[in-house]
Amino acid sequence: MPKNGVRIRNFRNNEHFEHDDRSHNNTRRVSFKPGTNKGKNKWNNAKLLLDDDIDMTGSAGGVPVHRKGFRGRGGRLNSPAPRSGHGMPRKKFIAGVLPWxxxxxxxxxxxxxxxxxxxxxxxxxxxxxxxxxxxxxxxxxxxxxxxxxxxxxxxxxxxxxxxxxxxxxxxxxxxAVPNVNVDAAMKEKMKLAMAKRYNAVTKALDLTKFHADPDLSDLFCALFRPVIMLVAIDIIAENIPDIEALNLNDNKLHGIEHLRSLPTKLKNLKILYIGDNRIPHIGSLEALKALPLVELYLKGNPLLNRFQDHDIYVSSVRKKFPKLTKLDGVDLPPAIGFDVLENVSLPPRQQSFLVDPAGQGLVREFLTQYFAIYDADSRQPLLEAYHEHATMSMAANYLTCDNRNYSNQRLNAYLSNSRNIMRITDPDSRRRYLRTGRLQVVSFLSDMPKTKHDLMGFSVDLLVYTPTMILLTMAGVFKETVTAGNPLRSFHRTFVIVPNAGGGFCIINDILFITNTAKKQEELAFSSGAEAAPAPAAVPAAAPDVASAAPAPDDNAQKMMLNMLSQQTGMNEHWSVNCLQETGWDFQRALFVFNQLNSEGKIPPDAFVK
Structure with a gap:
């Protein structure tokens, strides 16, 4: 026997309630098993219920439950819901985005x-x-x-x-906000309202709560609407362009992007009050950054709530307005800075720097010879440019991640051998990517893509120039000559140069960094003739040539250089001697001259007949 004396009858498919108006072919099975409906009320169809009195029971055990939202005995299904106070929650006020x-x-x-x-x-x-x-x-x-x-x-x-x-x-x-139609009549009323608010003595205009002005009671003239603010700025610029102080307090300003025209139209504006508005964050002030403000009032805006430390707030505002002396009505301490005149200009930039002008000749000759060989078909002659125990490392990285998305900007040829110590932390790996000895260095350089450097675009710095060591850094652009598309690369290189035992100089340390070119570098690359040698700026033309002052090598050294030049160039002894004599027995310079003349086809075939 079921609980509470309720007798459950099992109906067959062809049976129905007395007041049931469902069609016979629309079968519906009802189950009283626990968990079948998973707690959800499945009795939502009015046709399933009786038209007579309804017992609103909500539990499976048959315990009557009073259900709010329906009338008592005699009430019908879907009858209107009762008003507030009869079981329905009261309406809630929801604040809007706009202040009206x-x-x-x-x-x-x-x-x-x-x-x-x-x-x-x-x-x-x-x-x-x-x-x-x-x-x-x-x-x-x-x-x-x-x-x-x-x-x-x-x-x-x-x-x-x-x-x-x-x-x-x-x-x-x-x-909601009232509709606005800015016409000539409205502009004239705004102009008259501003005229009575302007103080010609202090050159100050007070537009506090401008929309509540009695003369504008029949108009919607809220300055937080950009179209109205822009009209107001135009009226000010046309009638009082020399204004120095403007008060925009309590105008419901929630954004001030439309004030971006103030710096150009009101150039003398030095005092600005925009307090008691709804400016959300300090970044909104970026639109006013060009104003030469000495006093600013921001109190009453939500942006102040973002700063727990008042000093940080003051510092953030001062970064945008360096000349500020008063903030929120409080005098600020003098800003820390250099005691220089405001109109003092920085010295002109120099493409290059020489710690000693006497090194100009060496810098010019060294770079010309080195990169002439580096850009040639074979880099093997660079063996003579490096010290026997020289070390060399190369690192490569992208300027931005976007560069990886373009095939001609990928640095795959360099990344596999990059010694980027920010990424390579293992000591053994760092040693593996460090080339030691002239053979390893030149072999590594020979495997890198063939290049052509823009010599006239170099920026060269001679940082150390002593008889025992020279420190030389340079930056510039080169293009890969055998790679599809001839992509441009930006590089920075540092050479540590020491005297060579046989006379002249050699590289003992070489550090190379390669990355993608910036847009401006691409525009200026190879625009002034790449064949000429770089000339450091602001250096006297009559600087002595250190390389030419070197003593002539002895007979043994001359014979050694003669044999090396003949082997590397393929010229016979007569032409090799002439080449060395004309270059003052400077092997590197002689090799450069040969490569230069040979690339231009100026060496006759007789020079190679032995």
Missing amino acids: YQITIPHGAKHEKDVVLHALLSYLSPDIFIPHYYKINGNSAIFYVDDVKLAEKLFHADRKIVMSDGFKLMVIVRN
Whole structure:
């Protein structure tokens, strides 16, 4: 026997309730097994219920449960829900994005304006509000308020104010702004309202709460609307372009991007008040960064709540306005800076720097010879340019991740041998990517892509110039000559140069960094003739040539250089001797001259007949 004496009858498919109006072919199985409906009410179809009295039971055990939202005995399904106070939750006020709210009083037209407003003010007392743009629209009275707290209180005044005729005043509140149409008449009224707010002595214009000006009571003239603010700025720039102070406090400004024209139209503006507005964050002030402000008022804006430390707030504002001396009505301490005149300009930039002008000749000759060989078909002659125990490392990296998406900007030929110590932390790996000895160095350089350097685009710095060591750094652009598309690369290179035992100089340390070119580098690359040698700037033309002052090598050294030049160039002894004599027995220079003349086809075939 079921609980509570309820007898359960199992109906066959062709049976139905007395008042059931369902069609016979629409079968529906009902199960009373626990968990079948998983806690959800499946009895939503009105045709499944009886038209007579309904027992609203909600538990499987048959315990009657009073269900809110339905009438008692005699009530019918889908009857209207009861009003507030009869089981339904009260409506909630939701603040809008805009700072304006439209108040609609249905049937408010049958009462005088003063009567309606007096009733509302009496209910809200001691709070008061200013009804903007009151008008009658059909049977309704409509006005606007510009305060969210007052809008919420008016929202809760709905049906709580009883008029003299017993009518309960309905109050509808929604987030909306009045329509605006900026025409010539409106501009003229704005101009007259500004004229009375301008102080010609202090050159200050006070536009505080401009929309509430009595002369603009019949117009919606809120400065937080960009179209109105831009018109106001144009009026100011046209009539008082020398204005120095502007007060925009309490104008509901939630964004100031439309103030970006102030620096160009009001160039003398030094004092700006934009307090008690809704400016959200410090980044919004970027639009005013070009103004030469000495005083700024921001108090009352949400952006101040983002700073827990007042000093950080002051510092952040000062970064945007370095000349600021007063913030939020408080004098600021003098900013820490250099005691220099404001109009002092920095010295002109130099493409190159020489710690000693006497090194100009060496720098010119060294770079010309080295990169002539480096850019040649074979880099084997560079063996003579490196010290026997020289070390060399190369690192490569992308300027941005976007460069990896373009095939001609990929650095695959360099990344596999890159000694980037920011990524390679294992000591053994670091040693493996470090080339030691002239054979390893030149072999590594020979395996790198063939290149052509823009010598005239080099920036060269001679940092150390002593008889025992020279430190030389350079940066520039080169292109890969045998790679598809001839991509451009940017590089930075450092040479440590020491005297050679046989005379001249050699490289003992070489550090190379390669990356993608910047846009400006691509525009200027090879634009001034890449064949010429780089000339360091601001260096006297008559600087002595250190290389030419080196003593002539002895007979044994001459014979050794003669044999090496003949082997590397393929010239016979006669032409090799002439080449060395004309270059002062400077092997590197002689090799460079040969490569230069040979590439131009100026060496006759007789020079190679032995």
